[in-house]
Amino acid sequence: MDKKLKIAELQAMILEAEGFLPPMENSRQLNMLGPMAEAFPTGIFPMGAIHEFVSMDVAQVAASAGFISCLIGQLMQHKGPCLWVSMGKRLFPPALKRFGMEPDRVIFVNLAQQKDTLWVIEEALKCPSLAVVVGEIRDLDLTASRRLQLAVEQSRVTGLLHRYRPGRMNNMGCAARWQVRPMASKPIGRLPGIGYPTWQVELQKVRNGRPGCWQVAWHRNRFEYLEQLAPREQIRIKTGT
Amino acid sequence: MKRYVAIWFGHLLTDRLATLRPELLGKAFVLTAPERGRMVIQASSPEAVAVGIGVKMVLADARALCPGLAVFDFDPGEAEKLLAQLAEWCLRYTPVASVDPPDGLVLDASGCTHLWKGERPYLKTILERLQQKGYHVRAAMADTIGAAWALARFGNTGSVARPGGQLEALLPLPPAALRLESTVTERMHKLGLAQIGDFVGMPRATLRRRFGQPLLDRIDQALGTLTEHLKPVIPVAIYQERLPCLEPVRTRKAIEMALEHLLKALAGRLQQDGMGLRKAVFKSFRIDGKVSEISIGTGRPSHNGQHIFRLFTEKIGTIAPGLGMELFILEAPVVEELDARQEKLWNEGSAHESTEVGNLLDRIAGRVGQGAIHRYLPDEHHWPERSIRQASSPDERPSTKWPQTGQRPIYLLPQPEPINVTAPVPDYPPMVFVYRGKVHQVKKADGPERIEREWWLETGLQRDYYRVEDEHGARYWLFRSGHYEHDGTPEWFMHGFFA
Numbered sequence: 163m164d165k166k167l168k169i170a171e172l173q174a175m176i177l178e179a180e181g182f183l184p185p186m187e188n189s190r191q192l193n194m195l196g197p198m199a200e201a202f203p204t205g206i207f208p209m210g211a212i213h214e215f216v217s218m219d220v221a222q223v224a225a226s227a228g229f230i231s232c233l234i235g236q237l238m239q240h241k242g243p244c245l246w247v248s249m250g251k252r253l254f255p256p257a258l259k260r261f262g263m264e265p266d267r268v269i270f271v272n273l274a275q276q277k278d279t280l281w282v283i284e285e286a287l288k289c290p291s292l293a294v295v296v297g298e299i300r301d302l303d304l305t306a307s308r309r310l311q312l313a314v315e316q317s318r319v320t321g322l323l324h325r326y327r328p329g330r331m332n333n334m335g336c337a338a339r340w341q342v343r344p345m346a347s348k349p350i351g352r353l354p355g356i357g358y359p360t361w362q363v364e365l366q367k368v369r370n371g372r373p374g375c376w377q378v379a380w381h382r383n384r385f386e387y388l389e390q391l392a393p394r395e396q397i398r399i400k401t402g403t
Numbered sequence: 404m405k406r407y408v409a410i411w412f413g414h415l416l417t418d419r420l421a422t423l424r425p426e427l428l429g430k431a432f433v434l435t436a437p438e439r440g441r442m443v444i445q446a447s448s449p450e451a452v453a454v455g456i457g458v459k460m461v462l463a464d465a466r467a468l469c470p471g472l473a474v475f476d477f478d479p480g481e482a483e484k485l486l487a488q489l490a491e492w493c494l495r496y497t498p499v500a501s502v503d504p505p506d507g508l509v510l511d512a513s514g515c516t517h518l519w520k521g522e523r524p525y526l527k528t529i530l531e532r533l534q535q536k537g538y539h540v541r542a543a544m545a546d547t548i549g550a551a552w553a554l555a556r557f558g559n560t561g562s563v564a565r566p567g568g569q570l571e572a573l574l575p576l577p578p579a580a581l582r583l584e585s586t587v588t589e590r591m592h593k594l595g596l597a598q599i600g601d602f603v604g605m606p607r608a609t610l611r612r613r614f615g616q617p618l619l620d621r622i623d624q625a626l627g628t629l630t631e632h633l634k635p636v637i638p639v640a641i642y643q644e645r646l647p648c649l650e651p652v653r654t655r656k657a658i659e660m661a662l663e664h665l666l667k668a669l670a671g672r673l674q675q676d677g678m679g680l681r682k683a684v685f686k687s688f689r690i691d692g693k694v695s696e697i698s699i700g701t702g703r704p705s706h707n708g709q710h711i712f713r714l715f716t717e718k719i720g721t722i723a724p725g726l727g728m729e730l731f732i733l734e735a736p737v738v739e740e741l742d743a744r745q746e747k748l749w750n751e752g753s754a755h756e757s758t759e760v761g762n763l764l765d766r767i768a769g770r771v772g773q774g775a776i777h778r779y780l781p782d783e784h785h786w787p788e789r790s791i792r793q794a795s796s797p798d799e800r801p802s803t804k805w806p807q808t809g810q811r812p813i814y815l816l817p818q819p820e821p822i823n824v825t826a827p828v829p830d831y832p833p834m835v836f837v838y839r840g841k842v843h844q845v846k847k848a849d850g851p852e853r854i855e856r857e858w859w860l861e862t863g864l865q866r867d868y869y870r871v872e873d874e875h876g877a878r879y880w881l882f883r884s885g886h887y888e889h890d891g892t893p894e895w896f897m898h899g900f901f902a
Binding site: 228264360 | 757759760763764766767770771775776777778779780781787790791794797800801805806807810811812813814815817846847848849870871872874875876877878899900901902
């Protein structure tokens with residue numbers, strides 16, 4: 163028993179050294195994630211870390227933006243505003259309300275050059291008064307991503323990098339890599355038409371955690387799980403990516 | 404002992420217009436404004452006065468006197484503005500200058516005249532300089548404001564009443580020189596009191612009974628037994644700091660040190676006055692005469708030296724030092740009063756937090772321009788393109804609620820893109836559509852949601868929106884422009900992507 167405690171303590175120390183900081187306040191957890199949070203070390207969605215989202219086509223971009231909005235809506239309940247740095251597509255703010263966000267609390271920065279984008283993202287991640295920084299950036303090298311990770315460890319801002327058709331899938335110093343694909347929605351009851359926003363959320367990489375894949379629908383400000391899927395190798399074959 | 408100079412601009416507005424339009428010089432022209440349905444003259448040039456056209460004359464009568472009369476519009480606030488400018492200009496002759504509406508200035512010349520070698524040369528210099536500016540001007544100097552005023556308008560121009568001699572200077576002047584109301588002067592005229600000397604020696608009780616207390620006050624003010632105060636113009640404080648260098652400097656570190664030094668002084672002054680700067684310009688003067696300028700702007704007034712310094716550091720690299728800099732100037736051309744209420748961004752979070760975010764936005768704006776930063780608020784329009792508007796300030800709160808009804812796509816195309824569709828029957832969603840060369844089978848669909856064009860803003864066809872889901876689960880926002888009419892089929896467009 164004593165040994166187990168010791169090991170748990172040591173594990174916590176290692177996690178801390180690797181950038182996974184323990185949650186500061188007990189209330190600040192994303193409790194709407196449900197079973198998805200189990201994939202992360204200590205079972206808590208890491209805030210104050212960098213998450214990477216990869217999208218390969220326009221439909222995935224929209225799905226990822228929706229999923230990101232859900233996360234932001236939760237993250238912003240505890241802290242200040244959100245900065246959304248984008249290069250190409252412009253978000254349509256009225257849609258965000260549906261994902262539990264106040265659209266007027268988001269500051270959009272629209273940029274033309276990758277160099278400026280990286281600079282703005284880094285500066286924003288250093289600002290502890292922000293809750294979340296979303297950065298739409300195509301490519302990022304390992305060094306730059308490490309620098310961003312160091313910035314958030316200081317400021318405890320959550321950074322979400324959204325990469326659309328990255329040039330190459332290089333390793334990044336991020337806590338997790340997600341890919342969100344749209345899924346056919348389930349009809350609501352026996353009503354015809356489109357149901358709630360439904361996605362297949364794949365956690366491709368997670369530091370010190372277990373990757374996984376879930377099918378979720380966004381409803382009543384929380385995720386509803388359609389079914390727990392098998393580990394991602396099987397999904398790969400199924401979806402053919 | 405006080406000495407005052409009164410300056411009278413006999414034709415202030417017309418002189419001003421003549422300096423702006425030299426072709427009017429020496430011509431008869433007037434400024435008019437509508438009054439009770441007639442055009443009434445408010446100011447007339449000296450040439451117009453010479454042919455008998457005075458103020459308050461109706462324009463039609465004036466035209467009869469002088470057929471070639473040029474007429475311009477009268478701007479009611481202009482005289483005050485012009486006088487304030489002139490008063491500020493006069494601060495080179497005295498530290499205390501004030502406006503005397505509607506057409507004069509009063510300067511407190513006490514202790515100033517010796518710099519111009521005496522009172523007469525002093526007055527002469529002022530008169531000459533104003534005449535050079537193109538004004539018809541008269542001025543006089545006396546111990547009291549009232550006496551100077553009277554002499555400037557009714558005495559000889561350039562006259563200087565000797566100290567203590569205001570009574571004897573006033574004696575031959577008409578009663579109007581005492582700044583009296585027209586009813587009082589009219590009554591005096593009827594009584595045959597043509598000069599101040601005729602009544603100034605009368606018993607005070609009699610004068611009070613006949614003409615009221617104001618006359619006694621005016622006499623006392625002119626004679627100096629009742630003090631009168633000036634309301635001096637206060638020039639706008641200029642927030643500027645200078646730092647000359649003994650030796651020319653050219654390293655970045657030295658420039659940074661100079662900037663820090665100047666910022667410290669400027670921020671201290673701003674803090675003392677309770678002001679914050681919105682814009683700052685840092686000028687470096689090179690020894691070869693070139694000046695390089697870098698400027699920054701802040702989203703809200705700030706006197707935080709550190710923050711302003713950080714904004715500048717982004718741009719110091721653009722200064723080309725050449726052979727070296729010899730002078731640095733830091734200016735704050737736009738300053739605003741610091742408002743404690745403004746410290747909070749959207750009434751939430753602590754003031755410190757929102758200041759931090761504001762500072763971050765300033766830095767971003769400094770690097771990529773203010774145009775890159777947007778915040779959106781709901782607008783009361785159903786038409787999707789108009790349903791949001793840019794927030795005008797970082798603190799603006801939404802005036803209406805975000806609409807809850809009607810699902811909107813997370814990405815809206817800036818321009819709807821035409822698509823080819825196969826729709827079974829009118830008013831049904833399409834079965835298949837081709838967007839950018841790719842075929843999408845529609846599996847599920849919602850709609851139509853009809854959005855009418857706002858006819859009071861623009862004309863065009865209404866849109867019938869459908870939310871559709873294709874075989875891969877991707878969701879789109881399509882619309883049909885207009886109805887199915889007997890001639891041809893309506894066009895379909897792709898307008899957005901749902902999450």
